[in-house]
Amino acid sequence: MGFRFWLLGFCFWVCFFFLCCGSVNSEGFLRGRVLIDGKSAIGRIDEDFVCATLDWWPPEKCDYGTCSWGQASLLNLDLGNNILLNAVKEFKPLKLRLGGTLQDKLIYDTEDHREPCIYFSRNASELFGFTQGCLPTNRWDQLNDFFKKGGAKIIFGLNALNGREIAANGCSIGAWNYTNAEMLIRYTVKKNYTIHGWELGNELSGNGVGTRILAEQYASDTIVLQNMVQSIYKDIEPKPLIIAPGGFFDENWYKEFIDKTTPTLDVVTHHIYNLGPGVDEHLVERILDPSYLDGMVDTFNKLHEILKNSPTSAKAWVGESGGAYNSGHNLVTNAFVFSFWYLDQLGMAAAYDTKTYCRQTLIGGNYGLLNTTTFEPNPDYYSALLWHRLMGRNVLTAGFNRTEKIRAYAHCSKQSKGITLLLLNLDGNTTVHAEIAFNRARGLHHKHRSHKHKSNARIPRPHGLEGEAFREEYHLTAKDGNLHSQTVLLNGNILSVNSSGNIPPLEPQHVNSSEPIMVAPFSIVFIHIPNIVLPACR
Numbered sequence: 001m002g003f004r005f006w007l008l009g010f011c012f013w014v015c016f017f018f019l020c021c022g023s024v025n026s027e028g029f030l031r032g033r034v035l036i037d038g039k040s041a042i043g044r045i046d047e048d049f050v051c052a053t054l055d056w057w058p059p060e061k062c063d064y065g066t067c068s069w070g071q072a073s074l075l076n077l078d079l080g081n082n083i084l085l086n087a088v089k090e091f092k093p094l095k096l097r098l099g100g101t102l103q104d105k106l107i108y109d110t111e112d113h114r115e116p117c118i119y120f121s122r123n124a125s126e127l128f129g130f131t132q133g134c135l136p137t138n139r140w141d142q143l144n145d146f147f148k149k150g151g152a153k154i155i156f157g158l159n160a161l162n163g164r165e166i167a168a169n170g171c172s173i174g175a176w177n178y179t180n181a182e183m184l185i186r187y188t189v190k191k192n193y194t195i196h197g198w199e200l201g202n203e204l205s206g207n208g209v210g211t212r213i214l215a216e217q218y219a220s221d222t223i224v225l226q227n228m229v230q231s232i233y234k235d236i237e238p239k240p241l242i243i244a245p246g247g248f249f250d251e252n253w254y255k256e257f258i259d260k261t262t263p264t265l266d267v268v269t270h271h272i273y274n275l276g277p278g279v280d281e282h283l284v285e286r287i288l289d290p291s292y293l294d295g296m297v298d299t300f301n302k303l304h305e306i307l308k309n310s311p312t313s314a315k316a317w318v319g320e321s322g323g324a325y326n327s328g329h330n331l332v333t334n335a336f337v338f339s340f341w342y343l344d345q346l347g348m349a350a351a352y353d354t355k356t357y358c359r360q361t362l363i364g365g366n367y368g369l370l371n372t373t374t375f376e377p378n379p380d381y382y383s384a385l386l387w388h389r390l391m392g393r394n395v396l397t398a399g400f401n402r403t404e405k406i407r408a409y410a411h412c413s414k415q416s417k418g419i420t421l422l423l424l425n426l427d428g429n430t431t432v433h434a435e436i437a438f439n440r441a442r443g444l445h446h447k448h449r450s451h452k453h454k455s456n457a458r459i460p461r462p463h464g465l466e467g468e469a470f471r472e473e474y475h476l477t478a479k480d481g482n483l484h485s486q487t488v489l490l491n492g493n494i495l496s497v498n499s500s501g502n503i504p505p506l507e508p509q510h511v512n513s514s515e516p517i518m519v520a521p522f523s524i525v526f527i528h529i530p531n532i533v534l535p536a537c538r
C-alpha cells in the first residue's frame, strides 16, 4: 500500500514504548514497529461509517445448489425478532442500505400501481431469474416502524429499470420511468418516515450485471431524481442524500457519470466482490494473502483521484460489499476468517477517504453479520461493532515494518483524544510483538505531560497519573483456533447474546503501556491508546 515508500520519507522516529534494542526473529516470534504518521489525516470517515445491507432475495434464490437466504428478504424478515432489533440498536445508529439485484425489478404498491401486488417468483428465462415483484405499502410501514425502533439510518435503492427496454446487445435503453418511485417517495414523506438517502439503481454501471445503462442516460435520470426529491422535500427536513449508481467501478463510466451529475450527486457508490464467486475453493487463501488484499487499492485510489480532480462535491461510499459473489460461502464468509477480509476492507476504504462502507448483508445469504436462522451475531458483527465504537473519523497513515502479514490501520480515537490501532495478523505461526513509532511531528504531545523531542529519542513512558499508564486492548480470536468457526473470542471469552437476546458488552483488557503489543497468530487486535495525542487528532 505504498507503505515502504512512505517509510523512506521520514528520518526521525519517536518511540513511545520500551523494548530492548534490535529485533529478534526466533521461532514463531517477530518484533517490529507500527509506524504512524500523526501529522495530518489522510481521510475522514462518517461518524456512522459502518453500514449493512438488507436485500430482496426470496427463499427460492439458490446458488450452486444451496439456498442461503431463508426468510431474510425485506419482504419476509421477522421484524419482531429481539436479537435483530438489539443488533441494530447497538450501533446508535446503524446505516442500512436496502437494495440488491432485485430492487430493479421491484414495483411499489402505490396509487399508480393498479395490479395485484405479487411477490417475486422464480422463472429462469427472466432477467435475474425472477419475475417482477411488488412491495406492499403495509410492509413498507412495518419496515419503517422497525427502522425507527432500531434507530437505523436508511438508504433506499430505487428501481432504475422501470420503463426501459433491454436491447439485443444487453444495454437498457430509454429514460427512467420515475412515476412509481415518485409515488413511493411522496408516500414516505406523507408518513413522516425519515430516509437518509435515495439511491438510484443497482449494478447497472459499466458492463452492468444482467443489463447496463450508459453513463449519459444514467446521469440524466439522476438529475431527474434530484429535481423530484427537491420538490417533494421543499418544506421537509432533513433532506435526503442523492446517491448513485451502486455498481461496479469502471473508470471511464464513473468519470463521465460524475462529470455529468455535478453538482446534483451527493454520494457516488460502488460495489465490491473481489474474492471471486462464493463457490471458489481458494477464498481463504486469498483472504490471508496480503498482495491479494492489496488488489483493491487500485479501485479505491482511482475513484479517489476522480473525485479529487472533479468539481463535484460527491463523496465515495462502498454501497454493497460481500467479498464473494453469488451469496458468499458458508463457513467462510460468515465465519471468523472473514473478519480479516472485512476489517482490512474497512481500513483500506477509510484510508482512501471512503465515507461509508455497507456490508452485504446484515442478514441473508452466507455473508450475514447475523445468522440467517438463529439471528445470532457471526464474528463479523462484533468486528463491525468494535470498529464502530473505537475508530474515530480521522484516518492516519499506518504500516508495520517487518512483514506484510501484519495489516496495520490507525485512526484518531472515537472515545478520547488519543488513537486507536487495528492490527490483523494473517500469519498462523507467528506471534508479533509490536511497538509503536510516530513520525517526528512538531507539537506532538502527551496529555498531562510535555516533552522535548530529539531525533530517535524515546519519550519516557507516561506514568504517575491514574489510568494513564494503561491502554485498552481487544483481542479477537477464533474458537478452538478454527478459522471456520462462527464463534469469536474477545480477550479469551466467547461472545454471544444472552437468553434475553442482548448483545454482550465488549470489554477491553488493560495493558501497561510499557509492554509491547502482542498479536497472536491468526488474531485481530484493536488497541485504544487514550494518552497519545497527535496533531491530526486535535
Ligand SMILES: *[C@@H]1O[C@H](CO)[C@@H](O)[C@H](O)[C@H]1NC(C)=O
Pocket (backbone or CB within 6 Å): 021, 022, 023, 031, 032, 033, 401, 402, 435
Ligand atoms: C522494524 O522495527 C524494529 C523495532 O521494533 C527495528 O529493530 C527494525 O530494524 C525495523 N526493521 C525495518 C526493516 O525497518
Ligand SMILES: *[C@@H]1O[C@H](CO)[C@@H](O)[C@H](O)[C@H]1NC(C)=O
Pocket (backbone or CB within 6 Å): 123, 124, 125, 126
Ligand atoms: C417465464 O418467463 C418467460 C419470459 O418472460 C415466459 O414466456 C414464461 O411463460 C414464464 N414461465 C412461467 C412458468 O411463468
Ligand SMILES: *[C@@H]1O[C@H](CO)[C@@H](O)[C@H](O)[C@H]1NC(C)=O
Pocket (backbone or CB within 6 Å): 112, 113, 163, 177, 178, 179, 180
Ligand atoms: C410510467 O409508469 C406509470 C405507472 O407507475 C404508468 O402509469 C405510466 O404510463 C408510465 N409512463 C410511461 C411514459 O410509460
Ligand SMILES: *[C@@H]1O[C@H](CO)[C@@H](O)[C@H](O)[C@H]1NC(C)=O
Pocket (backbone or CB within 6 Å): 190, 191, 192
Ligand atoms: C407528520 O408530522 C407532522 C408534523 O410533525 C404532523 O402534523 C403529522 O400528523 C405527521 N403525520 C403522520 C402520518 O404521522
Ligand SMILES: *[C@@H]1O[C@H](CO)[C@@H](O)[C@H](O)[C@H]1NC(C)=O
Pocket (backbone or CB within 6 Å): 330, 334, 366, 371, 372, 373, 374, 486
Ligand atoms: C446458524 O446457526 C446454527 C446454529 O449455530 C448453525 O448450525 C448454522 O450453520 C448457522 N447458519 C448459517 C447460515 O451460518
Ligand SMILES: *[C@@H]1O[C@H](CO)[C@@H](O)[C@H](O)[C@H]1NC(C)=O
Pocket (backbone or CB within 6 Å): 427, 428, 429
Ligand atoms: C506453521 O508452520 C508449519 C511449518 O512450516 C506449517 O506446516 C504450518 O502449515 C504452519 N501453520 C500455519 C497455520 O500457517
Ligand SMILES: *[C@@H]1O[C@H](CO)[C@@H](O)[C@H](O)[C@H]1NC(C)=O
Pocket (backbone or CB within 6 Å): 498, 499, 500, 501, 502, 503, 504, 505
Ligand atoms: C441479558 O443482558 C442484559 C444486558 O446486558 C441484562 O439486562 C439482562 O438481564 C440479561 N438477561 C439475562 C437473562 O441474563
Ligand SMILES: *[C@@H]1O[C@H](CO)[C@@H](O)[C@H](O)[C@H]1NC(C)=O
Pocket (backbone or CB within 6 Å): 469, 512, 513, 514
Ligand atoms: C508498568 O510496568 C512498569 C515496568 O514493568 C512498572 O514499573 C510500572 O509500575 C507498571 N505500571 C503500572 C501502573 O502498573
